[in-house]
Amino acid sequence: MAVSGANLAIVIGAVWFLAAYLGFSRNLRFATGLIAMVGYVLLVGPESSVIRAATMALFVTVAMWLGRGSSPLHSLALAIVLLLLMDPGISTDFGFSLSAIATAGLLVAAGPMYEFLKTRMPEWLALGVAAAFSAQLFTTPIPVSYTHLRAHETGR
Secondary structure (H helix, E strand, O other): OOOOHHHHHHHHHHHHHHHHHOOOOHHHHHHHHHHHHHHHHHHHOOOHHHHHHHHHHHHHHHHHHOOOOOOHHHHHHHHHHHHHHHOHHHHHOHHHHHHHHHHHHHHHHHHHHHHHHOOOOOHHHHHHHHHHHHHHHHHOHHHHHHHHHHHHHHOO
16 A cells, blocks of 8 residues: 555645644644644555655645645655655665655646546546556656666676
8 A cells, every 4th residue: 555645745734734723823733734744654654655745745845834825746846855865875766666656746747647648537537547547657767777676686
């Protein structure tokens, strides 16, 4: 099962809106959102894809707290750079690579693909096909190169 920023957005969004409903201040909503994010990471486990999603969600949450708009693509780029600076070894982590590139595929290609497909099929199907295909399209080079490297290492 993959953990995505969408999973975190649902959890953090629910906590944020519940806190707003309860009359929490902006700063307290931010703090409860961060606590929910940390709790989520601890609950599902700090795998590289989860850490990537949480770091990206952190940048989006900070932008919301500051009352500014946030670009998901910029948040992804900042998350990748920060995580690589903190742990350069993560660059060779298969899960991190797949998570980062699949997210980029969703952010870059899924929207235009959905717009194209929705005139040719039901919108619910177009959305699913666009999301799955764009993530697959962007991530395909990773397992292909990994397979090539493994074959080279074993002499096949």
